[in-house]
Amino acid sequence: MQNEPLAFRMRPRTIDEIAGQKDIIGEKTALYRMIKNGHVPSMLLYGEPGIGKTSLAHAIAGTSNLPFIAMNATVSGKKDVEDVVAESRITGKVLLFLDEIHRFNKLQQDTLLPHVESGAIVLIGxxxxxxxxxxxxxxxxxxGEIRQLSRLEPTDLMEVLQKAMADEERGLGKMPITIxxxxxxxxxxxxxxxARKALTVLESAVSASDEVDEKIIIEDWLLENLLGRIGLFGDKKGSHFYNLLSALQKSVRGSDVNAAIYYLANLLETGDLVAVNRRLLVMAYEDVGLASPEVGPHVLAATDAAVKLGMPEARIPLANAVIEMCLASKSNSAYKAFDAAVKAINEGKTGDIPLHLRDAHYAGAAKLGHVGYKYPHDTPLGSFGGWTNQQYLPDKLKNTEFYKPVIAGEEKKMAAIYDRLKEFRKKK
Incomplete structure (x- = not known):
């Protein structure tokens, strides 16, 4: 057993040995009670690598005493599924742990699904x-259960590490380690x-340390060297990458500079500069918008600079852009107005374009009634420029307002002009 990695050896054997995840498998959860009473439902476990999905499946198998079969969907085929089905016919109900379940194809599903439905196979994906x-x-x-696991807290990981240090059978308890x-x-x-990384770092530190006076002394510099960049998270193009993008945008929208910079750092470390730039440009117009119209061009310049610079220098203009967006006045009124117009169109709220707005740049346009358009620039309106009171929306929509100003930043001025023009129209 000692040839196996420490993280493998220290997997929990029952659900009572699981560290963390108390909201999912703690003593006061329904899932814990069901398993303890002998009922194991089929379930999906979702979460980042290393947070205990495989360990939880092994612990459930150890508690339930069901025959346990582990497969990986990236390398398994129809024959492997048929073998599991055959096993269930011999031994009765089996627990199948299927890692990377989203990689399963339709043929594999069709073979497995009836047996999951009948209860012959308990599936933990x-x-x-x-x-x-x-x-x-x-x-x-x-x-019956779809559960999202969380990353373990440092206190949970301390429990895992201390167990590994004390366990003489599976862990490092027999070794003269000073830590x-x-x-x-x-x-x-x-x-x-x-948790897997924590145990791997501990095992690596022990292996790399010198034995002095029959004691293995762990030194700080060695741990710091092993930890290195290990704390980063977010797989490029995976669900967690998109979670990072979402967290970045919501932090900027909420004007939290520190959170936004943190998520930007994580994203840039995944290496997908194109996706980050694209999201930043969207945010400039979706979340900042008309309240600070200068931000859009600033972010465009920053993302262009980032592309030309590449990493690691790209972080500099992008950090500037993120902080500027965080602290800028914000408005989503423009895209909300557009979405409202699209909604009206999709609901059938349409009408004919007024005749005076139709194309009149051809002979015969007047005979079709395409006349009467008033050129606004011919009628000056103070410092605003030119304006004339005429109808632009179709008759069926002529009093509809899609735009609802946000009274923030520069949009306050736009809102005042918008309201003033409405008053002029009412005087018609």
Missing amino acids: ATTENPYHDVNPAIRSRC TDEQLTLIAEGVNGD
């Missing part, structure tokens, strides 16, 4: 991708909630 996006509805409908609580805390806080 694990995925790093959002199951509502990447797992087929046929699988989802047969899983402080502060060093264990450094590991627990440096792996971004990943």
Whole structure:
């Protein structure tokens, strides 16, 4: 067993040994009670790598005493599924743990699904991708539980590390290791909630340390070297990458500079500069908009500069852009107005274009009644420029207002002009 990685050896054997995830498998949860009483429902476990999906499946199997079969959907075929079905016919109900379940194809599903539905196979599917996006509805409908696991807290990871240090059978308990609580805390806080990484760092530190006076002394610099960039998260083009993009946009929208910079840093470390630039440009017009109209061109300049510079220098203009957007006055009125117009069109609220607005640049246009257009520039209106009171919307929509100004930043001036023009129209 000692040839196996420490993270493998220290997997929880029952659900009582699981660290963290108390909201999912704690003693006061329905899932815990069901498993303890002998009922294991089919389920989907969703979350980032290293947060315990595989460990939870093994623990459930250990608690329920069901025959356990583990498969990975990236390498399994129809024959593997048929073998699981055959096993269930011999032994009775089996627990199938299917990692990367979103990679399962339709043929594999068709072979497996009837047996999951009948209860001959209890399916525990694990995925790093959002199951509502990447797992087929046929699988989802047969899983009574769809649970999103969370990254472990440092206190949970301390529990995992201390167990590994004390366990003489599966862990490092028989080794003369000298490591402080502060060093264990450094590991627990440096792996971004990943139990597998925490145990791997601990094992690597022990392997790389010298033995002095029959003691293995763990040094701080070694841990810091092993931890390195291990705390980063977000797989390029995976669900968590899009979660990072979402978190960045919502932090900017909420004017939280520190959170926005944090998520920008995570995103740039994943290496997809194109996707980050695209999202920043969208945010400039979706979330900042008319309240600070100068921000859009500023962000465009920053993203153009980022493309020309490349990483790591691209971080400089992009950090400027993110902070400017965070602290700018914000308005979503423009795109909301557009969406309202689209909604009206899709609901059939349309009408004929007024005759005086139709194309009149051809002989015979007057005979069709395409006359009467008043050129606004011919009628000056103070410092505004030119304006004339004429109808532009179709008759059926002539009093409709799609635009609702936000009284913020520069849009306050636009809103005042908008309201003043409405008053002029009412005087017609």
